[in-house]
Amino acid sequence: MKALCWTGINSLSVETVDDPAILNDQDMIVRVSSTVTCGSDLHLLAGYVPAMRAGDILGHEFLGEVVEIGAAVTRHQVGDRVVVSSFIACGQCWYCRNSLFSLCDNTNPQPGIAETLWGAATGGCFGYSQITGGFAGSHAQFVRVPFADVGAFPVPESLTDEEAVFASDAASTGWMGADLGGVGPGSTVAVWGAGGVGQMAARASMLLGAEKVIVIDRIPERLQQVRDWIGAETLDYSSTEVLAELREWSGGRGPDVCIEAVGMEAHSTRPDFAYDQLKLQLRLQSDRPTAIREAILAARKGGSVFVLGVYGGFVDKFPLGALMNKGLTVRGAQMHGQRYIPMLLDRMVAGDLKTGHLATHILPLSQGPKAYDLFKKKEDGCVRVVLRP
CATH class of the missing domain: 3.90.180.10 (Medium-chain alcohol dehydrogenases, catalytic domain)
Incomplete structure (x- = not known):
């Protein structure tokens, strides 16, 4: 064959x-x-x-x-x-x-x-x-x-x-992120990544009763699909400050649930992307965790973060202090x-x-x-x- x-x-x-x-x-x-x-x-x-x-x-x-x-x-x-x-x-x-x-x-x-x-x-x-x-x-x-x-x-x-x-x-993975991430009636949800899995996570969040869902990406065609087919709001991270936008969008608190659907080859305009890219090329770390860092920083106090993107090994500059001091629940799964x-x-x-x-x-x-x-x-x-x- x-x-x-x-x-x-x-x-x-x-x-x-x-x-x-x-x-x-x-x-x-x-x-x-x-x-x-x-x-x-x-x-x-x-x-x-x-x-x-x-x-x-x-x-x-x-x-x-x-x-x-x-x-x-x-x-x-x-x-x-x-x-x-x-x-x-x-x-x-x-x-x-x-x-x-x-x-x-x-x-x-x-x-x-x-x-x-x-x-x-x-x-x-x-x-x-x-x-x-x-x-x-x-x-x-x-x-x-x-x-x-x-x-x-x-x-x-x-x-x-x-x-x-x-x-x-794609649909199973996205639904799992919304379900196990704790999305429910009235939730505010932010999804990093407007690919297939991110779109499915956004739609699942809406069907599980979320009040507000926003999807973060930089590719115009994908963001347009989110608006046309999913019905969620969108945010182009290349033209705005994501953390400030999400705080304003959620009444100053941050999203209840942050779903990271990007994974180990995340792209960003933030300074830590260049740092991650260099370490990755030198094989000093295995993954670029830009998106998951941002999701942890964005989540409201006591909120939850679900990792849908695939990670293979070890990362640097992980915001463990934010995770602990903000009282976050972090989950992930295949x-x-x-x-x-x-x-x-x-x-x-x-x-x-x-x-x-x-x-x-x-x-x-x-x-x-x-x-x-x-x-x-x-x-x-x-x-x-x-x-x-």
Whole structure:
């Protein structure tokens, strides 16, 4: 089969690789019909996430048709159209039983790297380096889906691929940030990042009852999407002072909930961006934490901050004093897709949650390197690229 492979830092190639096969009786094979570029893939592309190997297949957000099932799969049949959670969960361990699916104890066969870096391993994830298990990704014609009854969900006929595919990761991740971040009726919420995840976090906040939601970014096309499709307010950080604007916008207190949906390659006009960029290039730190610093400083006293953006290692100048003295609650997680996907599909059908606009570009898999070039450079108004194998 054909697959989009990482071949080195900032280097991708469409290669011919072995077809996947059923390895365990809870596996199934899915023929991929749509798979999406994700901002966290850019961290892999640039070499900031450890344990990438030449030939690794990228991609973790996807939808497709079931073509083969293992003997123990009972919820799916050949021919079903399914959307698959990007993180793999067994459904039986302590973490899965407590709906913390991305922390599954049984789906990462290579836990040593994560245990060394983070003290414990996450669950497995499609196409996200050896640190999350080395699973082949979804930018391919076929994917093996472990624990298929737990992580794959039937797609309602009324939804297009371009709508439903975002339940796989972007919508689930965004909703998780609003939910676990504590958004509720009357909340004021600020979201850093107007990409797919940030837009979904903003919309989730609104649907959970937030009174005010503002999304912070600098890319005009993304901010316009927020206004047109999400219905939230926007703030261009390149032309204003974010902390002052947020204080004025929230009656002098600061937002109740700050959701950081940017991650380790954050950009900023603040002086600390140049500092972070230099340290990153010298490999003296692994991540640029500009956005999460700002979110912690912006949050009201006693408020909460949720980290949705992916971080890989260690950062400098973390505002621990602000976190402690302001009495903040800070949480973060990789997405618990199994917890949210069925509900999100229902909301898409009902028209509460719009996602199709995120697919600004649709290209064949053979143009995967071009897709990532567009996506990384944010050219031609690109928000997300859907690849069709």
